[in-house]
Amino acid sequence: MIFQSMQKEKFISLVSPAVPLPIENIDTDQIIPSRFLKATTREGFGDNLFRDWRYDGEGNAKPDFVLNDPGRQGKILVAGKNFGCGSSREHAAWALYDYGFRVVVSSFFADIFKGNALNNSLLPVQVSDDFLDKTWEMLSQNPDSPIRIDLENQRISLADGTSETFDINPYKKACLLNGYDDIDYLLSLKDQILAYERVRSY
Amino acid sequence: MHIIGPELGLTLPGMTIVCGDSHTSTHGAFGNVAFGIGTSEVEQVMATQCTLQHRPKRMKIEINGKLGKGVLSKDIILYVISRISSSGGNGHFVEYAGDTITALSMEARMTICNMSIEMGARGGLIAPDQTTFDYLRGRKFAPQGADFERAVADWKTLKTDDDAVFDQVHRFDAADIGPMITYGTNPGMGIRVTDRIPTLAELSDLSEHASFQKSLDYMDLRPGSSLLGKSVDYVFIGSCTNARIEDLRLVADFVKGKKKADNVEVWIIPGSKQVEKQAVEEGLDRVFREAGFELRGPGCSACLGMNEDKVPAGKYCVSTSNRNFEGRQGPGARTFLVSPLSAAAAAVTGQVTDVREMI
Numbered sequence: 001m002i003f004q005s006m007q008k009e010k011f012i013s014l015v016s017p018a019v020p021l022p023i024e025n026i027d028t029d030q031i032i033p034s035r036f037l038k039a040t041t042r043e044g045f046g047d048n049l050f051r052d053w054r055y056d057g058e059g060n061a062k063p064d065f066v067l068n069d070p071g072r073q074g075k076i077l078v079a080g081k082n083f084g085c086g087s088s089r090e091h092a093a094w095a096l097y098d099y100g101f102r103v104v105v106s107s108f109f110a111d112i113f114k115g116n117a118l119n120n121s122l123l124p125v126q127v128s129d130d131f132l133d134k135t136w137e138m139l140s141q142n143p144d145s146p147i148r149i150d151l152e153n154q155r156i157s158l159a160d161g162t163s164e165t166f167d168i169n170p171y172k173k174a175c176l177l178n179g180y181d182d183i184d185y186l187l188s189l190k191d192q193i194l195a196y197e198r199v200r201s202y
Numbered sequence: 203m204h205i206i207g208p209e210l211g212l213t214l215p216g217m218t219i220v221c222g223d224s225h226t227s228t229h230g231a232f233g234n235v236a237f238g239i240g241t242s243e244v245e246q247v248m249a250t251q252c253t254l255q256h257r258p259k260r261m262k263i264e265i266n267g268k269l270g271k272g273v274l275s276k277d278i279i280l281y282v283i284s285r286i287s288s289s290g291g292n293g294h295f296v297e298y299a300g301d302t303i304t305a306l307s308m309e310a311r312m313t314i315c316n317m318s319i320e321m322g323a324r325g326g327l328i329a330p331d332q333t334t335f336d337y338l339r340g341r342k343f344a345p346q347g348a349d350f351e352r353a354v355a356d357w358k359t360l361k362t363d364d365d366a367v368f369d370q371v372h373r374f375d376a377a378d379i380g381p382m383i384t385y386g387t388n389p390g391m392g393i394r395v396t397d398r399i400p401t402l403a404e405l406s407d408l409s410e411h412a413s414f415q416k417s418l419d420y421m422d423l424r425p426g427s428s429l430l431g432k433s434v435d436y437v438f439i440g441s442c443t444n445a446r447i448e449d450l451r452l453v454a455d456f457v458k459g460k461k462k463a464d465n466v467e468v469w470i471i472p473g474s475k476q477v478e479k480q481a482v483e484e485g486l487d488r489v490f491r492e493a494g495f496e497l498r499g500p501g502c503s504a505c506l507g508m509n510e511d512k513v514p515a516g517k518y519c520v521s522t523s524n525r526n527f528e529g530r531q532g533p534g535a536r537t538f539l540v541s542p543l544s545a546a547a548a549a550v551t552g553q554v555t556d557v558r559e560m561i
Binding site: 108115 | 224508
């Protein structure tokens, strides 16, 4: 089903508590280990998100891992710098999305992961090191403290009013706001493409 | 794909090559723009033959001088990544240049370009030259006869202008590079095999302390210690980084007449059916068998533990692959990345070894 264009959710703004994962260089093999990549649809990968950090060899939940803490829930993941390094596997973005995350906040994203996330309605929000530190501090003091993500104005705000703007490619922003992907976008231009092809001669 | 594309002459200079795999950068060794993309981008390419990309920043990595004994191209790239870090190339395409690079074979160049992604770069390339043309001549899908000569004339134009401007330039001296080994859980955590693992105090970036400690805990290693003599359980020679016929020949040449140590299991995995066939024709399989190495079916194998070739939890594996991430070779597996020659040395001694003492 890989080639089926998916109906995407629109992303305009989000207010949610966040899950802190203050580890740097989180690679795609941690996000979703390769032994779980054999499925051919995008759904179901959330069950194995951070599998080897989340469960022991017998499949028992590791109590120390943040996703197993019932007090830590939310649609925003806050992670250390160079998040998503490693493979081009889009499954990493699918797993995060399928688990329920809609935003990942970090001070640095690996290139391919960033593109994959944007193609799958998962918003990577790159913030300064200072802002990231403040976010962790806030989350350690108050786990329920919400973070606001305003895509329209490209702004991330903490509960105490601290906020920062973030960058996003204008085309990708439009895709997220409208809930369409590259293929949907191209199809929306079909008449223009056909008109252009009619005046070309090879 | 990264082994057979070049083998069949499908990978040619000047192409743009994309594939749903980050090690697509391998093909840059032929002087082309090759990079990994995600599934949605693959969909876009299949539908339109186009892909929407940002213009990357340009990085030049220049290495000059003569490589020491026992130092291979894998050591060059592990050294470079250890200097630049696993994210230092983010947002960039890399050109590898300098007389150390131009002296390398195509196979050795592919090993270098293959690991461009391990410093965060989308791709890496090397200007095509006589070595490239000689490699391609007569390959099944390469242009033939007069077409080939015409193609070469065109390929010769594919080099960087003398006055080209780069966003970043790094220069290294080949004499500073020794046989390398990684000690941590990202490919930037590498040292010369004779060096000690850094201590926390030696790390330049304070913010890295927690990740560094987590990584050493996973590997069960102590800061400031040496890896030399560390007992290993598995040796894996394979992957799109180091499973070409040249790699297998090198290993066979080294292990001829030697036996693997009793405490290690040694897997050698040809990168393709063609490599396997060639290995058998050249009698390399016999050399491996006599040394106690297990020649397994071609493919990715224990590079990423997707099939049954997995390293058990807690075991140490000296590996010629490209990633030492936690659990990469199996849940709980601990990986040391090295060159094929260093891997062969570890197979024979059963421990982390400075291969220079054996050649």
